[in-house]
Amino acid sequence: MTQNIKDFVKKVAIKNPGEVEFIQAVQEVAENIIPFIDKNEKYQNKMLLERMVEPERVLIFRVPWVDDRGETNVNRGYRVEFNSAIGPYKGGLRFHPSVNLSILKFLGFEQVFKNSLTTLPMGGGKGGSDFNPKAKSDNEIMNFCQSFMLELSKHIGPNTDVPAGDIGVGAREIGYMFGQYKRIRNEFTGVLTGKGINWGGSLIRPEATGYGNVYFAQNMLEVHQESFSGKTVVISGSGNVAQYACEKATELGAKVVALSDSSGYIYDPAGIDSQKLKYVMHLKNVKRGRISEYAKEYNCVFKKGTPWVIACDIALPCATQNELNLDDAQTLVSNGCICVSEGANMPTTPDAIEFFINEKILFAPGKASNAGGVATSGLEMSQNSLRINWTREEVDSKLKEIMKNIHSSCVRYGKDKDFINYVKGANIAGFVKVADAMLDQGIV
Ligand code: NDP
Numbered sequence: 001m002t003q004n005i006k007d008f009v010k011k012v013a014i015k016n017p018g019e020v021e022f023i024q025a026v027q028e029v030a031e032n033i034i035p036f037i038d039k040n041e042k043y044q045n046k047m048l049l050e051r052m053v054e055p056e057r058v059l060i061f062r063v064p065w066v067d068d069r070g071e072t073n074v075n076r077g078y079r080v081e082f083n084s085a086i087g088p089y090k091g092g093l094r095f096h097p098s099v100n101l102s103i104l105k106f107l108g109f110e111q112v113f114k115n116s117l118t119t120l121p122m123g124g125g126k127g128g129s130d131f132n133p134k135a136k137s138d139n140e141i142m143n144f145c146q147s148f149m150l151e152l153s154k155h156i157g158p159n160t161d162v163p164a165g166d167i168g169v170g171a172r173e174i175g176y177m178f179g180q181y182k183r184i185r186n187e188f189t190g191v192l193t194g195k196g197i198n199w200g201g202s203l204i205r206p207e208a209t210g211y212g213n214v215y216f217a218q219n220m221l222e223v224h225q226e227s228f229s230g231k232t233v234v235i236s237g238s239g240n241v242a243q244y245a246c247e248k249a250t251e252l253g254a255k256v257v258a259l260s261d262s263s264g265y266i267y268d269p270a271g272i273d274s275q276k277l278k279y280v281m282h283l284k285n286v287k288r289g290r291i292s293e294y295a296k297e298y299n300c301v302f303k304k305g306t307p308w309v310i311a312c313d314i315a316l317p318c319a320t321q322n323e324l325n326l327d328d329a330q331t332l333v334s335n336g337c338i339c340v341s342e343g344a345n346m347p348t349t350p351d352a353i354e355f356f357i358n359e360k361i362l363f364a365p366g367k368a369s370n371a372g373g374v375a376t377s378g379l380e381m382s383q384n385s386l387r388i389n390w391t392r393e394e395v396d397s398k399l400k401e402i403m404k405n406i407h408s409s410c411v412r413y414g415k416d417k418d419f420i421n422y423v424k425g426a427n428i429a430g431f432v433k434v435a436d437a438m439l440d441q442g443i444v
Contacts, residue, residue, distance in 0.1 A: 212372015
């Protein structure tokens with residue numbers, strides 16, 4: 001790292017004490033953007049990166065709610081409205097006990113670059129709460145969502161800020177929050193994405209992040225005349241992103257042998273076929289059970305920890321941040337892994353990313369490879385505005401095209417002789433569009 005990058009990161013760290021994940025995300029971007037600015041006069045002396053690391057607005061609010069025993073609970077709600085240079089703030093809501101300002105600022109910052117890469121007119125934001133949805137009844141989830149939206153509704157709108165789902169926020173939570181927004185505002189608008197299909201949702205939105213990640217990996221593999229066909233794939237997580245990554249990889253002829261959750265991973269050498277995936281979807285989305293139950297059902301291994309010890313050709317981290325470290329990266333590569341495509345946000349630690357790049361592994365950063373979700377949210381917003389519904393095939397083909405274009409943008413800015421540095425490519429391509437808009441709009 002050069003001295004001016006170190007100085008920049010140090011200043012951000014002093015201004016944002018204790019925000020470890022946010023500093024990590026800023027450093028990863030600064031390492032590519034500061035040298036790029038140094039070579040491009042147009043972006044110099046405008047404090048562009050300094051302005052970009054400062055959210056336009058951060059909202060923090062109290063969320064009181066009553067549980068089934070009649071007891072009062074209180075959680076903290078957040079919305080980080082990071083950057084609106086190219087469109088209304090757009091980004092998910094995460095409900096998880098680990099949620100804090102640092103995590104939401106890292107996610108919001110990443111979202112700015114990701115949304116820019118999609119080529120759609122969406123700014124970046126992120127929000128959520130330290131509420132833990134695990135083991136709560138539907139009624140408790142509804143009470144919480146209604147209280148959360150009572151405050152959030154004052155700050156969002158279809159042309160201002162359009163939240164979506166993330167960890168712990170799926171179709172059920174989006175439904176409760178949309179219902180409450182509609183009641184408060186007396187307005188039926190596309191204020192959230194990930195909506196139910198018969199009340200404004202888009203086909204393929206639930207599948208989009210997982211499918212998009214596999215499409216992106218497919219684009220990377222094609223550069224090397226490779227494909228998913230016949231490959232062994234390891235996936236972490238067993239939520240929304242992991243499930244549909246598993247479905248698409250299998251459809252393309254790969255064998256997915258592992259999935260995980262926060263208690264451990266299952267290893268099924270026979271492969272998780274469509275029948276077994278149906279079981280996983282019911283287990284995680286309806287029963288809200290643990291992945292260990294899969295091992296009992298299909299008589300295979302369940303172990304604590306992460307699944308990166310399993311030999312594979314392709315690894316798709318689809319659970320959470322910093323879930324794949326340097327040891328894991330070394331194990332994956334020594335076991336023959338050739339491609340790592342992030343479905344989750346920032347799942348790979350910085351030293352592991354550096355290792356993959358030095359080893360010339362095909363490595364896709366989440367801000368490029370998981371952008372299919374927000375891109376399809378953008379398509380949901382378009383359909384809402386036009387009051388039309390596209391078919392499954394139409395949305396899927398637009399998604400494929402968007403992922404292909406993101407891949408091309410990464411190649412454009414990340415190609416270095418015989419190697420494509422997708423991290424550098426994604427950071428610079430994401431930066432350019434937002435920076436140009438900020439230059440046009442003056443000092444705001
Ligand atoms: P879900 O809540 O549907 O699933 C999350 C999965 O990750 C679950 O299997 C969960 O296990 C596991 N997990 C969560 N926290 C941890 C942890 N600390 N350690 C190990 N495993 C953990 O979320 P999504 O699938 O929607 O999101 C997964 C990732 O993808 C996140 O990083 C998210 O930001 C990112 N993403 C999601 C998008 C979307 O459209 N949904 C879009 C772009 C990125 P358990 O069941 O035990 O909690």
